[in-house]
Amino acid sequence: RLLERGELHVDLLKQYPWKSPRFAEYIPTLVNLLLRFDLLVSSSEKDVYVVPFLLPLRSGAYEPPGEGLLSFDFHGMLSRLLPTVFPRLIASAAKTPSLRLTHSQVYKDSCTIFLGRRRICFELVPPVRPEMIAVRRLL
Numbered sequence: 001r002l003l004e005r006g007e008l009h010v011d012l013l014k015q016y017p018w019k020s021p022r023f024a025e026y027i028p029t030l031v032n033l034l035l036r037f038d039l040l041v042s043s044s045e046k047d048v049y050v051v052p053f054l055l056p057l058r059s060g061a062y063e064p065p066g067e068g069l070l071s072f073d074f075h076g077m078l079s080r081l082l083p084t085v086f087p088r089l090i091a092s093a094a095k096t097p098s099l100r101l102t103h104s105q106v107y108k109d110s111c112t113i114f115l116g117r118r119r120i121c122f123e124l125v126p127p128v129r130p131e132m133i134a135v136r137r138l139l
Contacts, residue, residue, distance in 0.1 A: 038091035052087030
């Protein structure tokens with residue numbers, strides 16, 4: 001699941017890199033450290049975390065920006081930076097109590113959050129070489 005969906009189960013840490021008995025007691029500390037630096041995001045499942053940098057790209061048709069859309073257009077100047085900033089945006093949304101991240105709809109280039117009762121989608125546009133972050137309100 002780690003390479004396919006970007007999900008890390010704590011048991012994976014117990015089996016491989018930290019399987020030595022002398023490291024077993026430090027697994028919670030490691031997880032907290034990874035959470036603190038936004039390398040992991042808590043998920044709705046117990047002992048399962050999302051690794052934002054290992055999320056897959058969203059499959060499906062690319063929708064060009066249209067009306068009723070808020071976009072932050074960088075005109076291609078940040079096309080290499082945006083894919084690295086987007087996982088931090090996902091991690092920040094997961095930590096904010098007023099926002100609720102929909103973990104089933106989190107990808108490397110798109111995520112859906114709930115702001116109150118409204119669903120909002122953040123997308124890197126276009127997904128291959130992003131020039132902007134588009135914010136769409138979903139019905």
